[in-house]
Amino acid sequence: MSRIYQLLFCISCLVFCWLAMMGVHELGHVLGGLFTGGSISRVVLHPFSISRTDLSVNPLPALVVWAGPVLGVLLPLLFWLIGRLLRTPVVALL
Template sequence: MRLFSIVLFCLCWLGVCWLGMMTVHETGHILAAVASGGTITQVVISPVAISRTDVSPNRWPALVVWLGPLFGAIFPLVVWSLIPRNWVWPRGLLQFFAGFCLIANGAYLGIGSFEQVGDCKEILRTGSPIWTMWLFGVVTIPCGFWMWHRLGSPPDLFKDDSPVNSQAAWLSAFALAMIAGTAWFVSPS
């Protein structure tokens, strides 16, 4: 039963991190679009689709496209840094999430630049050189792995004093179900 709880917790928390990362990333695009006077025509955040924010007119496309990955990488770090150190369990979860966001956003731009997927194509179209995406990935991906490394070794989850128990597993499953259930497609009218 303990193994089931650990596996359930890990899988569900990865799902929460994936949807949370997409939400924070798209929030960056939204904030930039609103701040630059653009109009958001659609936001897609879904467990079965890659997230996106459509803006038209987009008065500052370079700002809007770059703020997604920048905000997506930096905001979770800021939130994590504000959690008191004696809140071990929430701080650890947010540290994992912040590392996840750094790795995901860095890989998205750094590796995605080769195929020019999603934001990468728009970043190039707005005049940013490809090396800026590589630099972003080279900085953020190792930082994310460093944050994960500071959490300890994955086998530590299996130790008797691990905070991962059946309650934590079911709470992560509930969190994933709630977040996935509220994932949305928005078309402002």
């Protein structure tokens, strides 16, 4: 395989991982907002900007703030654990 294809593969994997990380992180904020009775007004997911979740009503801001990083850590670990238990061959990618 040519070096350019390897480089293109590595860059595309990094971009995908970055977008997936932002999506899982913002999902945590959204679920935290909905769980506390908040009202989600906008979720910004753009590859060239910092992602964010805007709530118009936020009864428990601390819980919503912490839900993003907590779910961002726990959900990938859960996927990895399930892949490990099922002995999937792509568990290293998880």
